[in-house]
Amino acid sequence: MRTVANLIADRRDGIVQPYDDFVQLSSGAAGGTIPDYQLAAWLMAAYLKPLTLQETIDLTRAMAESGDKLDLRALPLPHVDKHSTGGVGDKATLIVLPILAASGVTCVKMSGRGLGITGGTIDKLESVPGFNTSLSPLQMVEQANRIGIALSGQSPALAPADKALYSLRDVTQTVGSVPLIVSSILSKKLAGGSKTIVLDVKCGSGAFMTGLKEARLLSNWLIQVGQALGLDCRVAISDMDQPLGAVGNALEVRQARKILSGEWVDPGTARVRELCLLLAGEALWAAGLCGDASEGYGKAQECLETGLAFKKASAWFAAQGGSLDAELPTAPNMMVLRATCSGWVSRIEAETVGRVVVNLGGGRMVKSDVIDPSVGVEVHRPVGEKVSVGDALFTIHSRDLAGLEEARKTLLSSIVVQEQPCGSPPLILDHDVSTF
């Protein structure tokens, strides 16, 4: 075995590293036998001397092998996992998973918490009283076997190397490296057991990948690395220049419930619903339950409209100790921001809206921050919508009046209403599928 110093020096000098190096790094990170400062130095070297495709495949495999793996063989086929690279207001998992499970797909999924402007599914679900987001691998498999769906926070036993490396990347400015992002995502997926994965790569001001070029690069690497590791990855690059509907944990669960129950009215919610149908369509196609994504879209729509998805979501929430009908926390102060001129919404900055919600207390700046699930911002009119004077643009939910006022000012600067009509930007900007 080489010394850790050798591993760092080779990375620093841009020398291609063999699989064994990544095994050594991953097990050292997972077992705590390599000190953080050496891992941090390696990570910065890896940021500045990026891993090759083969190295990324090797690192991903090594991280997946650093702990246990979920064994899904006892579960009914097909299995599909879904992953989003993270954005502002992205609650698609809460709708897509019940649609899939109601359509006969087994969904066993691990999710994360939010950080900065990026939300996390676990935080959203924890706004539901009693919802248990910490299932053991055994509990997940048992529940998925029973109702076709199980979701939990990342198990410390699965891909522990990723957990250690990710928490270091977060504080050493080494998050934004495509090989490191890919290995982080896919090592968890590999350990999670599903062979088919629908990846929603977010692109825009509220996402990590702000431009389409970077998003395409990430997608392409996800496909290639996934394929080398036996994963059938389907990537949809979706728009994150504007927020995806409501932002704030309880508000997002409420919006998901409205979509599932069919009680939605505003154009903001319609846009979220549309993305969920597109992603579910991709997943049903990937699962082999239909001939193409548009047929899948139709099946997903039917599943929503017949209430089957709602029923499945109810069973899911109940199985994990919550209730889809539960009363969710509400913030004591509310304010509706209305249009002061007529025209068309031509821009809503996702990044700014995300920051407003963090400042209201609905997100974390550092991991140890405690979040308030009740606060947030509803976004009623997406880009492309016609508005008249007095139409509701945003609803702010805040703990205090000062927060309302601060949010109001910032939100007004985040939206542009113009006199000329402008089209709705597409929800899905691009696709990429592996050649399985």
Added chain:
Amino acid sequence: MRTVANLIADRRDGIVQPYDDFVQLSSGAAGGTIPDYQLAAWLMAAYLKPLTLQETIDLTRAMAESGDKLDLRALPLPHVDKHSTGGVGDKATLIVLPILAASGVTCVKMSGRGLGITGGTIDKLESVPGFNTSLSPLQMVEQANRIGIALSGQSPALAPADKALYSLRDVTQTVGSVPLIVSSILSKKLAGGSKTIVLDVKCGSGAFMTGLKEARLLSNWLIQVGQALGLDCRVAISDMDQPLGAVGNALEVRQARKILSGEWVDPGTARVRELCLLLAGEALWAAGLCGDASEGYGKAQECLETGLAFKKASAWFAAQGGSLDAELPTAPNMMVLRATCSGWVSRIEAETVGRVVVNLGGGRMVKSDVIDPSVGVEVHRPVGEKVSVGDALFTIHSRDLAGLEEARKTLLSSIVVQEQPCGSPPLILDHDVSTF
């Protein structure tokens, strides 16, 4: 104040950092308020996106300001400090300092310990029974005032940022960066109070800078950064392709004593003596006690030959609790390696000899290793010497017979004796002086 994340991201992206950033880093490193993993990430970024000259000046100043400074104003002028970048068998400080002090120069110096094949003056002096290498700043000034000379291990109160960063660089493969080397050396010198410094930049297989080009670059930066900070730096680039005489702590003190007392006989010791005279000549010139370095060389030679330097060294050793006449530890096993053919020594690999001594137990692989002061290798014939069959080439000093045998094999592979005469390589390869 910016966040540590900002400082890391800017370094990573090659953005020039202002003085305040370096102050923040240095005080965070010194006070332990910035975690090691963030410092490590910054260091690797600084290795791969090297600091500019101005940034190096700023970092050096900030590290010097991170703790106390020695106040030498009460001491008789001139003051000169001497520093070597480290090599195999380099005991020059033990001879040069007494020469200078005996010539009327006040020498207050902090030295380090050895690591890997590079020896450290503190380790050498600790082979002398009773020698106290840990003087407080007050004790140093008092002793220098009384006898003109004081030497101690690095005080934790002076340039503490360097101590923290250096120990991290050592384990994160970020030692070999010219800006980081320069700031480490000069921050300690700046905190040490002397304004005039003779720097011995070692160059060759036994040194950090293996090529003349890199050694010249380092020298040039030392001069420029020193000048910007008010230091008069004189650099001599000296040969470290072959070891500088005996290697091993007690053996080196013995060789120094022979040079000081005039009892030397072998060509290996003559070569060490010659380098000491050259460096002392530089220093006497820098101190303004003579018109040029060659006049300084003559003064230094006189100081040695009249026994004044020996007397000063005796007073120095006594002042710090030791004795120049003390019995030094000896290893139980000894073996003389002799020439098996006649010819001229054309090569002795410093790096290999250094490694042999580390393996004998005379050096450290990691900081926590305990060293044996008694072991080592005497190098009797430097490159260029004519040897006849039976002439002593090396004397090995070992704790056990297995060590002797292993050292013997490796040493035989480290030396080349050729049939044709070859010249002695110059001791000083190049000079550089500031334009003060």
